[in-house]
Ligand code: SF4
């Protein structure tokens with residue numbers, strides 16, 4: 332695959348296994364995520380944070396159940412229309428730009444991620460996706 336001609340499906344195709352909704356290091360929340368999810372579930376942001384979030388360093392992440400699943404997982408994502416930016420963008424997230432090897436690490440837990448692709452193509456596509464996202468905010 333040429334890195335200037337990227338077919339997203341060659342990089343990633345979700346298998347709908349649900350594995351990304353359990354166990355990962357945390358689903359980070361933006362301020363926009365907090366507003367959207369609070370509104371969707373009919374809570375004010377403070378209530379939402381107290382009931383559904385945890386701190387990870389200086390950031391807020393979604394809480395997990397005792398079995399490790401995301402608090403909003405119930406065989407499907409129960410907040411799909413407003414799921415956090417990180418979930419919407421997965422696996423095209425900032426950490427790939429920090430270290431492209433993260434693509435391979437993430438692939439260990441996500442069967443939809445293709446590893447037989449040029450890592451430069453992955454980086455280029457992540458930059459494109461995140462650039463578009465920044466433009467839309
Ligand atoms: S782990 Fe990957 S393939 Fe499975 S549901 Fe999540 S994004 Fe899709």
Ligand code: SF4
Nearest residue numbers: 352401403404408418
């Ligand atoms: S918000 Fe939805 S998609 Fe994101 S981790 Fe939780 S259940 Fe999965």
